[in-house]
Amino acid sequence: MPNWLLPEYIADVLPSEARKIEELRRLMLDNFRLYGYELVMPPLLEYVESLMTGAGADTDLRTFKLVDQISGRMLGLRADMTTQVARIDAHLLNRATVTRLCYAGSVLHTRPSGLHATREPFQIGAEIYGHAGLEADAEIQELALASLALAGFADVRLDLTHVGVLHAILAQDAAAKKDYEAIVALLRGKDVPGLQQQSAQYNETTRAALLALPSLYGDVDVLKRAREVLPALPGITHALAELAALAASAIGRAEVAIDLADLRGYQYESGAMFALYVPGLPNAVARGGRYDHVGEAFGRARPATGFSLDLRELARLLPTAERKHSIRAPWGNAPELKEKIAELRKCGEVVIQSLPGHNDEQDEFECDRALVLDESGSNWILKNLG
Helix, strand or coil, rough: CCCCCCCCCCCCCCCHHHHCCCCCCCHHHHHHHCCCEEECCCCCEEHHHHHHHHCCCCHHHHHHEECCCCCEEEEEEECEEHHHHHHHHHHHHCCCEEEEEEEEEEEECCCCCCCCCCCCEEEEEEEEECCCCCHHHHHHHHHHHHHHCCCCCCCEEEEEHHHHHHHHHHHHCCHHHHHHHHHHHHHHHHEEEEEEECCCCCCCCHHHHHHHHCCECCCCHHHHHHHHHHCCHCCCCCHHHHHHHHHHEEECCEEEEECCCCCCCCCCCCEEEEEECCCCCCCCEEEECCCCCCHHCCCCCCCEEEEEEEEEHHHCCCCCCCCEEEEEECCCCHHHHHHHHHHHHHHHCCEEECCCCCCCCCCCEEEEEEEEEECCCCEEEEEEEE
């Protein structure tokens, strides 16, 4: 086997793709700042105990683990940055007021999340801490939609769900509560026969509600149907009202759908959740939602909601970026030449000096002008290249 081969689902990012990713990163982080979000940079690896605090079983399965040669303790390479940012809010910033944080960086997965997914996503996201009201959820949803709009996606579908519906159903049945993870897995796959078998010993109300969830998907009218077929529990009534409000806030910006069985995520969510879909990708391009209990696991309960997306996956859907017009200049140390090159670069021009004996060949730049001496041989001027 050639020694330059990379592991499966791991790939180099070449110039044109890297440029798209970087431009998206700058565009989105700058937009987050306009909303008042502060940038943080969590470490790539932490002790496993810290990294897994407040996280679900999914995060544990996706996390690469290794032994620290200094301490002998187990380290984990982050598979998701959300819990890391929650730790920063809870322990390092320790603010009593609302805190808005954003981040961008690579994460690593033991297995790809989809058929064409990479195991090294470039995650970018934003989180709000300290406000339990629906206003925070609405802002995060708006910010996620705005991020896709900035990337050039106009045809977006917003799928909404609420983990509070399931929590309210299971709260009435002690046996069902013990099987939470198994039930979530069955709901994710809309496995009705599996749910029938799993719920055979549950009380009738719980069983009927669980079996109804896989069919409760479609447009916003699903909420009306959910009120009719699900038990009139306070938790369910509250969850459906929140979904109705979030759906209304997105009308006109995205096609809105409801799916009360879509519980895909990292199993730390505690309220309204959403997924964004765009043409050309079968899986969600962005996911977000409320996760009030993660901070509690760090010893400081804080309401929290946020979203994240993979810039590598998003960039792959965009057309190849146009080559940037640039200027070719000769190599030399003449003060006049260096002064002219510095002046052009200060004005935002790309100036590429040709090294002696080499022809320039770049994927990213198209030299459509050249820096040459005028007829007098004393002034440097730009000449168009035909």
